[in-house]
Amino acid sequence: MKPENRLIFYFTWFLLATMAIGAEVSLPATHVQFPVGITVSNKPILSWLDKESLDLHSSKKHILLVFGMEPEDQTPLITAQTVLWNLQYSQSSLQGASISVVLDANPDNLPVPSFPPKGKAYNQKETAAAHYLWRFIGSQGFDLVIDIRRSSSLEMFTGGKSSALNKELIEGWALKTNSLPENSFAAALVKNKPANMDTVAAIQMNYPEDSATEPARFISDLLSIRLRNSSVIQHSPARRQLRANTARTPIQTARQLAKHYGHNPSIQYIPALAQLSRLHLAKLDKAPKHHTEVVNSLQPYIQSQKETLGKKVSGVNLAGHLTLAELARKDNNPAIIKLINSAAELAHNSKTGKDSPVSGHNQMSDSVFMVCPLLAAAHTLTGNPQYLEDCLAHFQYIQKLCLRKDGIYRHSPQDDAAWGRGNGFPALGLTLTLSWLPEDSPAFKNILQALRSHIDSLLPHQDPTGMWHQVIDHPESYREMTSTCMITFAIARGIRQGWLEKEAYLPVIQKSWEAINRRLSNQGELLDVCTGTGKQKNLRNYFDRTAILGKDARGGAMALMASTEMAALLQSE
Numbered sequence: 001m002k003p004e005n006r007l008i009f010y011f012t013w014f015l016l017a018t019m020a021i022g023a024e025v026s027l028p029a030t031h032v033q034f035p036v037g038i039t040v041s042n043k044p045i046l047s048w049l050d051k052e053s054l055d056l057h058s059s060k061k062h063i064l065l066v067f068g069m070e071p072e073d074q075t076p077l078i079t080a081q082t083v084l085w086n087l088q089y090s091q092s093s094l095q096g097a098s099i100s101v102v103l104d105a106n107p108d109n110l111p112v113p114s115f116p117p118k119g120k121a122y123n124q125k126e127t128a129a130a131h132y133l134w135r136f137i138g139s140q141g142f143d144l145v146i147d148i149r150r151s152s153s154l155e156m157f158t159g160g161k162s163s164a165l166n167k168e169l170i171e172g173w174a175l176k177t178n179s180l181p182e183n184s185f186a187a188a189l190v191k192n193k194p195a196n197m198d199t200v201a202a203i204q205m206n207y208p209e210d211s212a213t214e215p216a217r218f219i220s221d222l223l224s225i226r227l228r229n230s231s232v233i234q235h236s237p238a239r240r241q242l243r244a245n246t247a248r249t250p251i252q253t254a255r256q257l258a259k260h261y262g263h264n265p266s267i268q269y270i271p272a273l274a275q276l277s278r279l280h281l282a283k284l285d286k287a288p289k290h291h292t293e294v295v296n297s298l299q300p301y302i303q304s305q306k307e308t309l310g311k312k313v314s315g316v317n318l319a320g321h322l323t324l325a326e327l328a329r330k331d332n333n334p335a336i337i338k339l340i341n342s343a344a345e346l347a348h349n350s351k352t353g354k355d356s357p358v359s360g361h362n363q364m365s366d367s368v369f370m371v372c373p374l375l376a377a378a379h380t381l382t383g384n385p386q387y388l389e390d391c392l393a394h395f396q397y398i399q400k401l402c403l404r405k406d407g408i409y410r411h412s413p414q415d416d417a418a419w420g421r422g423n424g425f426p427a428l429g430l431t432l433t434l435s436w437l438p439e440d441s442p443a444f445k446n447i448l449q450a451l452r453s454h455i456d457s458l459l460p461h462q463d464p465t466g467m468w469h470q471v472i473d474h475p476e477s478y479r480e481m482t483s484t485c486m487i488t489f490a491i492a493r494g495i496r497q498g499w500l501e502k503e504a505y506l507p508v509i510q511k512s513w514e515a516i517n518r519r520l521s522n523q524g525e526l527l528d529v530c531t532g533t534g535k536q537k538n539l540r541n542y543f544d545r546t547a548i549l550g551k552d553a554r555g556g557a558m559a560l561m562a563s564t565e566m567a568a569l570l571q572s573e
Helices: 003-020 077-093 128-140 163-170 185-191 213-226 237-247 250-258 269-284 288-302 315-319 322-331 334-349 367-382 385-402 421-436 444-461 481-496 502-518 539-543 553-572
Strands: 031-038 044-050 061-067 097-102 144-151 155-158 176-179 201-208 526-530 547-550
Touching: 031 097, 031 128, 044 128, 061 128, 128 237, 128 526, 128 547, 144 185, 185 201, 237 502, 250 269, 250 502, 250 553, 269 288, 269 315, 269 322, 269 553, 288 322, 288 334, 315 334, 315 367, 322 334, 322 367, 334 367, 334 385, 367 385, 367 421, 385 421, 385 444, 421 444, 421 481, 444 481, 481 502, 481 526, 481 553, 502 553, 526 553
Parallel strands: 061 097, 061 144, 144 201, 155 176
Antiparallel strands: 031 044, 044 097, 155 201, 526 547
16 A cells, blocks of 8 residues: 555544544444354354345455454454444455454364364364354355454464465465464365355464554555455455356256165155155256166054054054155055045044044144144045044144244244254145145145245345345344245245245255355265254253254255255246
């Protein structure tokens, strides 16, 4: 920066910072306050996210500034105001970059962990914040991360061997530069794949503890001089990978997922959903092998060589019959219809009265899916009206227990928390139930209205990335894959069947589908699938359910359902 420009910059910065002391920090119109996560001690990890960084296809270079990594490194107000000013400044003067900021990467002031963070996400005190930050960076596909820390001297540390980048950034500065240990934050981003995506360019900048001007100078130089119209910072491998993921059509994603999921013939709900999706894919993709393989794998059950039922009612087991029900609808096989009737009869006999629910629900919202679609299927396949009565009685019972006044479901009466999958299950369950009922059925109208009301209550909780969260109305909880897949499936089928208005709901699932697609690898790996969860005693317990990164049968089945239904919607148009 020329001396005269630097003088103008410092004078303007000093004036703005002085005026801002004691004032509330406000965001530029170009940014949203974005919760990266929440620590085990319930402290939010906040960021100011440039809205353009949500667009993977933007030509701008997406840069993330990270403050507060070191313990007790509380960003002072004057520095926060300076960062905010630079965000505003960059939008008017810099056309080539979008700048986002994590305000405090370590709210609990814990020792800095090694990276990539070890252990489970996001429920271990020492690493929860690190896991949130690590996966946030990978899933958002930043091109450059700058770790800004307070220290005793002004230094620049390189995160890797990106020599052209490092030379450009420090050119003309009398700064000491060193490489970082491999397990440091910046070095790990360069050498590893955050969120299993790909690498990200990163540097660490230390500035003197008593200095408020050096970070301002550094950021200003970086934004307004070094990066303007510069080709030095390239789109990161992580961002290129995310772009490749989202470029897949739904049918292409379904083909990839079907290589890894839907090959387990067990009569339980998770393999059944994947099998159902493969049956759907067989028709959509004109690939009968999927149908043949599913039918062949279920022959021991169809031929009564294996039992499909236990002695007691289990929702997991009832829903596991949904693949058989679909085969019965397609082939009108009496042997399969008999199996469906036996499952529905077992459920019916578990009731204690006409209006009582099927047993085994454990008072959880999950059972809207676990029980209702199978009973609706049994009613349609056998013509027995008692199964439809049982379906409605069960749904109404769960509604009374779990439907909150705001239209979303608590997971169980044990706590008011609106668990993500505890809302995905009712959306999926009602959609599959409607899929089995003729529109002139006396139950159809009531169930359709319940689905519409639920979907409309969920829409305000979709976050800027397109995802729904581990706890629906707590955006500081993690962005959860299975709930987003189930809600997307429900809306997509609702549009395709004419139950939901296309103009109002299609933009919702276009956004959620891209969010799902970016989080799926061609190897069947998924990002942030909540592990199996029974009813919990409090909100914190839902926050602390492990978020799986990698292959997962449950997440894979849900993703395969979402991808085939999105493909069907596209084909129908």
